[in-house]
Amino acid sequence: MAWTPPTKFTVIFSFLLLAGGLFILIELFFAIAGGILPVLALGTFSSTETWGIIGMGLVFLAWFLMFLGVRVKGL
Numbered sequence: 001m002a003w004t005p006p007t008k009f010t011v012i013f014s015f016l017l018l019a020g021g022l023f024i025l026i027e028l029f030f031a032i033a034g035g036i037l038p039v040l041a042l043g044t045f046s047s048t049e050t051w052g053i054i055g056m057g058l059v060f061l062a063w064f065l066m067f068l069g070v071r072v073k074g075l
C-alpha cells in the first residue's frame with residue numbers, strides 16, 4: 001500500500017480538532033483562563049470529567065482523521 005499525502009482540508013480540519021482538544025485539556029489541568037468552560041455534567045460524570053472526555057475524544061479524532069488521510073487515497 002503506497003503512502004499518499006493527505007488533502008489540505010484533512011490537514012486543516014485535523015489541526016483544528018487537535019487545537020480544540022488540547023485547549024480543553026490544558027484548561028482542565030492548569031486552569032489558565034480561570035474556568036472558561038461552562039458547566040456540563042452528563043449522566044453521572046462531573047463537569048470536569050465530561051470536558052475531559054470531550055477533550056480526549058477530540059485529540060483522538062484528530063489523530064484518527066490524519067491517520068485515515070495518510071492511509072486512504074483521496075481523503
